[in-house]
Amino acid sequence: MKLTEDQLTLWGRRIGREVDAPLFIGLKGPLGAGKSVFARAVAHGAGVRESVPSPTFNVLFRYEGAEVGSVVHADLYRLDSSDDLVDIGWEEILADDGIVLVEWPERAGEALPTDRWEIELGFVAGEPHLRMVSVRRHGTPGHLPGFPVSLT
Numbered sequence: 829m830k831l832t833e834d835q836l837t838l839w840g841r842r843i844g845r846e847v848d849a850p851l852f853i854g855l856k857g858p859l860g861a862g863k864s865v866f867a868r869a870v871a872h873g874a875g876v877r878e879s880v881p882s883p884t885f886n887v888l889f890r891y892e893g894a895e896v897g898s899v900v901h902a903d904l905y906r907l908d909s910s911d912d913l914v915d916i917g918w919e920e921i922l923a924d925d926g927i928v929l930v931e932w933p934e935r936a937g938e939a940l941p942t943d944r945w946e947i948e949l950g951f952v953a954g955e956p957h958l959r960m961v962s963v964r965r966h967g968t969p970g971h972l973p974g975f976p977v978s979l980t
Contacts (some may be wrong), residue, residue, distance in 0.1 A: 832959075840868070843870050844871060844874035844875070848971060850924065852922075853944065855929060856933065856934065856946060861950055863949060866947065870929060871929070888921070897925050898926035898927075901931075902921060903931040905932045910935065913939050918936070943968050945972050947962070947963050948962045
């Protein structure tokens with residue numbers, strides 16, 4: 829499905845407001861596709877009032893006091909291998925009872941949770957204001973509110 833950045837933001841905010849935590853969402857796609865934009869929208873929808881920058885250089889941000897408990901936003905782009913997950917407290921991240929948003933989840937390899945959603949964002953040729961969005965369910969994660977198409 830094709831979405832504008834505004835539609836992507838509205839959907840992210842809805843997820844943050846309506847989701848039943850705990851929920852793990854992996855965000856896939858090339859640099860600049862909107863992964864951090866979407867994660868920011870989810871966090872704000874969940875009640876995070878502070879700034880939600882991209883964690884590319886910090887790898888991980890945790891926001892407490894959200895409506896769902898906490899929101900964890902991680903970016904695994906700079907990890908050399910899944911062995912580096914120990915250094916960022918991966919086990920604690922997976923045990924979080926709030927919303928966990930992970931950019932570049934494929935870098936976690938087999939350490940990804942069985943029950944998760946993966947949202948892939950991509951560019952649309954010739955339409956720079958649109959993003960192609962696809963959603964994939966793994967295992968039996970909680971409900972993902974508001975996606976306007978049927979999920980597999």
